[in-house]
Amino acid sequence: MKDDLLCSEHFLEMLQALGHLNRLRLVACLRSGEMDVQSLQKKLSLGQSTVSQHLAILRNRKLVSERRAGRHVYYKLTLTNLTDWLLNGANLTAALERESVVKEISAIASDSVVA
Numbered sequence: 001m002k003d004d005l006l007c008s009e010h011f012l013e014m015l016q017a018l019g020h021l022n023r024l025r026l027v028a029c030l031r032s033g034e035m036d037v038q039s040l041q042k043k044l045s046l047g048q049s050t051v052s053q054h055l056a057i058l059r060n061r062k063l064v065s066e067r068r069a070g071r072h073v074y075y076k077l078t079l080t081n082l083t084d085w086l087l088n089g090a091n092l093t094a095a096l097e098r099e100s101v102v103k104e105i106s107a108i109a110s111d112s113v114v115a
Helices: 002-017 021-030 037-044 048-060 080-114
Strands: 064-069 072-077
Touching: 002 048, 021 037, 021 048, 021 072, 021 080, 037 048, 037 072, 048 064, 048 072
Parallel strands: none
Antiparallel strands: 064 072
């Protein structure tokens, strides 16, 4: 039972590390493969310190690993199955939100036609 609790705490810490939009965006970028900090900055339109801080959180939770090559640091995902699951969930949530908005707009449109 204690091992289950430790696993649950580790999983919760991983989810907490992913609980920020910029970190989710980083995970989405790294899903396609290894990238350096400068490439991530450009792709996400974020400053170097912001990208580095979020990558440090992901690295501390073992969600990304780093490789140094000269002055460049390259990052890649360590748990692609988890990130696939997470990003699929984010896509599902976005789809449900869009569906809800469409229904709301349809209801408003129907009310204005009746009135």
